[in-house]
Amino acid sequence: MPALPADGVPHPLLGAPVFLQRMADGTLKQINPFTGTQVWTVPGRARRPGARVGGPATDPADARPLTPADRTGACAFCSGRYLETPPERARLVAGPQGERMIRHLRADHVFDTVAEFRRIPNLFEIVSFDYWRLNYGHRLPDSLRETMLDYLSTEAGRRHLDDLVRRRGGEPGAHVSEADRLDHATGFFGSGHDVIVARRHYAQDATVTSALASSGTLTPDEHDSYLRFTIDAQRDLYAANRYVRYVAVFQNWLRPAGASFDHLHKQLVAIDERGVQAELEIQRARANPNVYNEFAVDYAAYHNLTVAENEHAVAFAGFGHRYPTLEIFSRSERPQPWLHSRAELRGMSDLIHALHAAAGPDVPCNEEWHHKPPDADVPMPWRVLIKWRLSTIAGFEGGTKIYLNTIDPPTLRDMVTQELFRLRANGSIADGIRIGPECACVPNSLRYNPAVRRTARPDAAFPPLYGPTSGNASS
Numbered sequence: 358m359p360a361l362p363a364d365g366v367p368h369p370l371l372g373a374p375v376f377l378q379r380m381a382d383g384t385l386k387q388i389n390p391f392t393g394t395q396v397w398t399v400p401g402r403a404r405r406p407g408a409r410v411g412g413p414a415t416d417p418a419d420a421r422p423l424t425p426a427d428r429t430g431a432c433a434f435c436s437g438r439y440l441e442t443p444p445e446r447a448r449l450v451a452g453p454q455g456e457r458m459i460r461h462l463r464a465d466h467v468f469d470t471v472a473e474f475r476r477i478p479n480l481f482e483i484v485s486f487d488y489w490r491l492n493y494g495h496r497l498p499d500s501l502r503e504t505m506l507d508y509l510s511t512e513a514g515r516r517h518l519d520d521l522v523r524r525r526g527g528e529p530g531a532h533v534s535e536a537d538r539l540d541h542a543t544g545f546f547g548s549g550h551d552v553i554v555a556r557r558h559y560a561q562d563a564t565v566t567s568a569l570a571s572s573g574t575l576t577p578d579e580h581d582s583y584l585r586f587t588i589d590a591q592r593d594l595y596a597a598n599r600y601v602r603y604v605a606v607f608q609n610w611l612r613p614a615g616a617s618f619d620h621l622h623k624q625l626v627a628i629d630e631r632g633v634q635a636e637l638e639i640q641r642a643r644a645n646p647n648v649y650n651e652f653a654v655d656y657a658a659y660h661n662l663t664v665a666e667n668e669h670a671v672a673f674a675g676f677g678h679r680y681p682t683l684e685i686f687s688r689s690e691r692p693q694p695w696l697h698s699r700a701e702l703r704g705m706s707d708l709i710h711a712l713h714a715a716a717g718p719d720v721p722c723n724e725e726w727h728h729k730p731p732d733a734d735v736p737m738p739w740r741v742l743i744k745w746r747l748s749t750i751a752g753f754e755g756g757t758k759i760y761l762n763t764i765d766p767p768t769l770r771d772m773v774t775q776e777l778f779r780l781r782a783n784g785s786i787a788d789g790i791r792i793g794p795e796c797a798c799v800p801n802s803l804r805y806n807p808a809v810r811r812t813a814r815p816d817a818a819f820p821p822l823y824g825p826t827s828g829n830a831s832s
């Protein structure tokens with residue numbers, strides 16, 4: 358086999374790209390088709406001890422029995438402490454008629470209902486309102502200004518804001534001037550960095566403090582609500598600020614993955630660039646418009662790395678990642694999540710949920726969403742990556758830019774598919790998911806690329822080539 362070129366793509370006359378290369382000793386060399394990242398999995402290092410897949414969330418030795426106070430007040434994201442976070446932008450409430458969206462509750466009404474999910478501005482934002490104001494002359498849209506003034510029209514609203522100003526760096530008892538209050542309120546109501554917070558800190562059936570509620574402990578229905586509620590926020594962040602070029606969505610689960618709270622949440626950050634990753638991908642998608650089928654989903658299928666699929670999405674054990682990574686691709690024709698149909702979103706949600714459930718709440722992970730930047734000219738499918746943060750980067754990586762990943766993609770596939778079969782038998786993942794060997798793996802199943810749409814439909818009805826068959830076959 359010829360040496361692996363840096364981007365996995367050999368000379369055009371020499372054959373198909375090679376992103377996975379197994380050496381005679383068992384080392385698996387990998388190249389990421391989108392980033393060019395080089396990763397090796399070395400035999401013997403693969404099974405080093407780490408967090409136990411499928412196990413409890415924190416060290417059981419530190420766990421103690423849960424009290425009712427823990428359930429509603431373990432951290433500032435909990436349902437008994439709504440006023441410790443900035444003014445809420447939206448919440449999803451369960452009711453007899455189904456879920457209901459409530460936007461911009463006043464401070465004196467936040468405890469009237471229990472939010473299944475809340476959307477709040479980040480108290481310590483990455484990109485502040487001032488960034489947009491000073492660099493672009495961005496102003497708070499009139500509708501949001503009215504909402505803000507309404508919030509500040511009540512005593513409870515003003516008190517809430519003053520508390521937050523002090524929490525952000527003032528002294529506990531300090532006086533907050535009206536100008537200061539208005540300045541901070543403008544930042545919150547014009548926030549471009551939001552947090553989506555789930556209701557529960559601990560799993561519903563938890564009895565000890567180690568049993569955290571994670572993405573995988575939600576029901577498939579709850580996870581679908583979580584996903585759609587996040588997408589609503591994503592669309593809103595684009596709509597509220599015309600200088601926004603990309604809204605990044607991610608979820609850091611547990612401290613080793615960068616989370617500052619053990620309470621399940623996602624984050625959205627609006628930025629004025631597409632980001633390095635998207636720029637690289639746009640170039641690759643221009644060069645080969647079918648790159649996401651050819652170099653990702655189909656390449657994975659031909660190397661037997663598909664872990665699950667349903668009608669609207671497909672997932673595989675990714676290659677060329679610094680951490681064991683599961684990739685979930687939407688099969689929708691529409692590039693952006695907020696343009697997907699409900700059924701398409703449900704298909705994505707069910708796979709993301711199942712893969713989180715398969716890892717279990719014990720595995721620290723990052724969930725990253727990638728979608729076509731609205732101003733990009735090439736079609737790109739929406740995809741979500743789940744990265745297990747089981748290892749740390751060592752000196753070898755820093756010096757060579759070759760990364761060691763402790764679990765190779767076939768091992769990851771086996772761990773996940775085994776667990777998915779078990780979860781399905783328990784009824785704890787959604788219906789309609791085909792697992793590993795059951796997957797049809799029809800090539801070009803991602804329909805974002807108009808050139809392959811006609812032939813790609815896995816459910817396409819083919820005309821029969823023969824008339825009715827006779828014989829003894831019983832099936």
Ligand SMILES: [Zn+2]
Pocket residue numbers: 430431432433434435436557558620
């Ligand atoms: Zn909490």
